[in-house]
Amino acid sequence: LLSHINAMATHGVHAGDTAPLWEGAGWLVAVLATGAASQFILARLGGDLVAQLRIDLSRRFVDLEYETLANEKHTIFGSLIEDVASIAPLVLVAPLLAYNVLLVVLYVSYLASVSPPLLAILAGFLGVTVVASMALERFLRRRFDALRDANEKVFEYFRYLSEGKKELALNAARAKHVADELIRPAIGRSRRLMVQVHTGLGFNEAWTSTVIYASVFVIVYIGYASLALPQTTIMRFVIGALFLSGPVAFIVSAARQVGVGTASLRHLQRVGLDLDGDGSSRRSAVQGKGGAWQRIALRGVTYAYAGEEEGRVALGPIDLDIQRGELLFIVGGNGSGKSTLLLLLASLLTPRTGELLIDDVPLGRDTQPHRQRFTGVFGDFFLFPHVLDASGRPLSDERIRTLLTSLGLGSLVQVEQGELSKLTLSTGQRKRLALLQCYAEDRDIFFFDEWAADQDTHFRDYFYRTLLPDLKAQGKTVVAITHDDRYFALADRVVKLESGRIVSDTRRRDPGVAYAAGDQSADHRVG
Numbered sequence: 001l002l003s004h005i006n007a008m009a010t011h012g013v014h015a016g017d018t019a020p021l022w023e024g025a026g027w028l029v030a031v032l033a034t035g036a037a038s039q040f041i042l043a044r045l046g047g048d049l050v051a052q053l054r055i056d057l058s059r060r061f062v063d064l065e066y067e068t069l070a071n072e073k074h075t076i077f078g079s080l081i082e083d084v085a086s087i088a089p090l091v092l093v094a095p096l097l098a099y100n101v102l103l104v105v106l107y108v109s110y111l112a113s114v115s116p117p118l119l120a121i122l123a124g125f126l127g128v129t130v131v132a133s134m135a136l137e138r139f140l141r142r143r144f145d146a147l148r149d150a151n152e153k154v155f156e157y158f159r160y161l162s163e164g165k166k167e168l169a170l171n172a173a174r175a176k177h178v179a180d181e182l183i184r185p186a187i188g189r190s191r192r193l194m195v196q197v198h199t200g201l202g203f204n205e206a207w208t209s210t211v212i213y214a215s216v217f218v219i220v221y222i223g224y225a226s227l228a229l230p231q232t233t234i235m236r237f238v239i240g241a242l243f244l245s246g247p248v249a250f251i252v253s254a255a256r257q258v259g260v261g262t263a264s265l266r267h268l269q270r271v272g273l274d275l276d277g278d279g280s281s282r283r284s285a286v287q288g289k290g291g292a293w294q295r296i297a298l299r300g301v302t303y304a305y306a307g308e309e310e311g312r313v314a315l316g317p318i319d320l321d322i323q324r325g326e327l328l329f330i331v332g333g334n335g336s337g338k339s340t341l342l343l344l345l346a347s348l349l350t351p352r353t354g355e356l357l358i359d360d361v362p363l364g365r366d367t368q369p370h371r372q373r374f375t376g377v378f379g380d381f382f383l384f385p386h387v388l389d390a391s392g393r394p395l396s397d398e399r400i401r402t403l404l405t406s407l408g409l410g411s412l413v414q415v416e417q418g419e420l421s422k423l424t425l426s427t428g429q430r431k432r433l434a435l436l437q438c439y440a441e442d443r444d445i446f447f448f449d450e451w452a453a454d455q456d457t458h459f460r461d462y463f464y465r466t467l468l469p470d471l472k473a474q475g476k477t478v479v480a481i482t483h484d485d486r487y488f489a490l491a492d493r494v495v496k497l498e499s500g501r502i503v504s505d506t507r508r509r510d511p512g513v514a515y516a517a518g519d520q521s522a523d524h525r526v527g
């Protein structure tokens with residue numbers, strides 16, 4: 001089309017000659033057809049790439065160690081929203097960039113056929129633009145990273161708004177503090193950085209189009225004044241150079257998506273979600289089974305959370321042996337390390353020093369099979385609506401209904417194809433639903449982090465006197481964190497923590513006795 005327009009412009013058109021019109025129309029149809037086809041292919045490719053990116057990212061979130069984000073829940077929230085949203089355009093723009101680079105190559109080869117000396121002048125101008133753009137990109141890179149971090153802070157404060165809604169509704173002074181002292185400055189910082197980077201990029205775009213017009217101006221001038229080229233050559237070249245400005249402008253403007261997207265890629269790398277890494281090894285182990293065991297032991301284990309001051313440990317050093325089938329209570333004051341101990345036992349945290357042994361064999365690096373031995377309810381548990389068995393299959397509706405009834409939830413929650421109808425219950429009722437999930441999973445070790453704290457007296461009693469002994473009777477190992485001292489006597493063993501150390505480890509001499517006296521009423525037997 002370009003060459004046809006050039007031929008018409010340089011040779012002229014005779015009055016009444018419709019042939020060039022038809023030829024032009026033919027070329028335009030070809031441009032439309034190939035343009036539409038390429039856009040369709042690009043859209044499909046872009047859609048596939050974005051979908052693949054989302055699948056990859058969510059898989060990596062699943063694979064990511066709990067420990068990595070233990071202190072930074074807002075990071076995961078922000079990454080899922082911000083990073084996916086900004087990497088997607090980067091992925092989408094990649095094929096378009098390739099397409100425009102190809103156009104540039106085609107136009108340049110056409111221009112080379114028109115006039116190599118004029119192309120050399122144009123290349124000089126474009127070279128300056130490319131070098132200036134690259135320098136700007138390097139300069140803005142740190143700003144883009146700072147912008148990503150500033151947005152992270154904004155997300156953290158947004159979380160205050162959703163999770164602290166009730167507190168904020170009650171306390172106008174706090175609501176004002178969050179809005180004026182936290183959110184507004186954080187948004188202000190993000191806005192400043194956004195203005196800086198987009199001003200820089202906008203300046204670069206304006207500069208690039210000026211350079212292209214300047215190059216056309218200089219080409220016309222030098223073409224006539226110094227190189228004494230024929231008018232037709234200069235005109236053909238100028239039209240070609242103006243065609244070239246479109247793809248060049250696109251490539252320069254893509255720097256926005258590239259800048260934001262690569263900042264998000266670097267952010268993912270920082271939080272351990274590197275898209276280049278290979279998560280397949282851990283994924284392959286997910287299906288692994290725990291295997292038979294008799295004793296889990298911690299030897300000289302210490303743990304310190306990231307960001308804690310040097311030398312301060314949350315737990316340890318600790319030595320602890322747990323026998324299969326034991327009903328163990330972990331007790332102690334707030335912050336004494338009970339939850340941390342539980343996370344270490346389940347190898348959700350990795351000891352800083354010491355090791356976890358299964359039947360005297362160190363656990364090693366592949367912790368997945370060991371984790372499959374555990375099911376339980378964390379202090380800050382999350383409730384999934386789908387009830388699955390140990391191998392991930394939906395539990396039968398009939399079985400779920402039986403469990404719901406035994407947990408006093410039969411009339412509150414319906415079930416259809418393994419999915420619970422609602423999770424919006426009271427805190428105590430939600431904990432019972434969480435317990436239902438544990439029964440569905442039916443693993444070797446059941447753990448409970450202050451499960452009974454939100455239960456009414458009846459259910460609390462039922463938990464300690466019926467549920468826990470039932471689990472033990474089924475051969476399960478039970479580790480329960482508790483403050484309910486009136487039930488301590490029901491455990492086989494009570495381990496007490498203080499300031500991260502075990503200060504007492506008491507075993508009952510006759511583990512059978514207390515259970516014989518326990519409440520075994522049929523209407524509350526689970527399963």
Ligand SMILES: Nc1ncnc2c1ncn2[C@@H]1O[C@H](COP(=O)(O)OP(=O)(O)OP(=O)(O)O)[C@@H](O)[C@H]1O
Pocket residue numbers: 070071305306314315332333334335336337338339340341379
């Ligand atoms: N995610 C975390 N990041 C940093 N420090 C933590 C984190 N979780 C716990 N800690 C610290 O580790 C220590 C032990 O905490 P842990 O939650 O294990 O105590 P706990 O005995 O379960 O307390 P509680 O009875 O209040 O639940 C505390 O000093 C606490 O400040």
